[in-house]
Amino acid sequence: MSDDTDVFILLLHYYADIHLTCNLTMKATGSERTVTDIAEMVKEHSGTVANLLAMHCLSGFDTVAQLFGIGKGAALKSLKARHCLSKLGYLHIPLAEVISEATRFMAQCYGSKKDVMSDIRVELLAKKMSKKWVTSVPDLKCLPPTT
Numbered sequence: 001m002s003d004d005t006d007v008f009i010l011l012l013h014y015y016a017d018i019h020l021t022c023n024l025t026m027k028a029t030g031s032e033r034t035v036t037d038i039a040e041m042v043k044e045h046s047g048t049v050a051n052l053l054a055m056h057c058l059s060g061f062d063t064v065a066q067l068f069g070i071g072k073g074a075a076l077k078s079l080k081a082r083h084c085l086s087k088l089g090y091l092h093i094p095l096a097e098v099i100s101e102a103t104r105f106m107a108q109c110y111g112s113k114k115d116v117m118s119d120i121r122v123e124l125l126a127k128k129m130s131k132k133w134v135t136s137v138p139d140l141k142c143l144p145p146t147t
Helices: 005-017 038-044 046-059 072-080 095-109 117-129
Strands: 025-027 035-037
Touching (some): 005 038, 005 046, 046 095, 095 117
Antiparallel strands (some): 025 035
């Protein structure tokens, strides 16, 4: 029994990753006690489950900072647009490749086509500053992280 998104993501990931076939459900703790069939969810979202844990890590969870203005919806939309995260979390892959893949994913989340996070940050700052009604500099938290 859990209402925690982190638990849900981990259940989906490991159910698919180790090819479980058993019945596995997640029951909400609330008064309605909604039951989610994990096997059915893995089958229904087979195109994104392999990258879901990495997406969850990049977009923030209980112990990792969340990106301001980029929620799970935007991150999931980026995954569905075929911006995979198949390299994040694998130690044998060169770090430069992991960063490049994660940067392309983050650029998609922020609606940019740039391939360097610092450039994406400058692009978004320029967009925010070009608004006619802007009377002060936007908060730094509204911008993506730098490289």
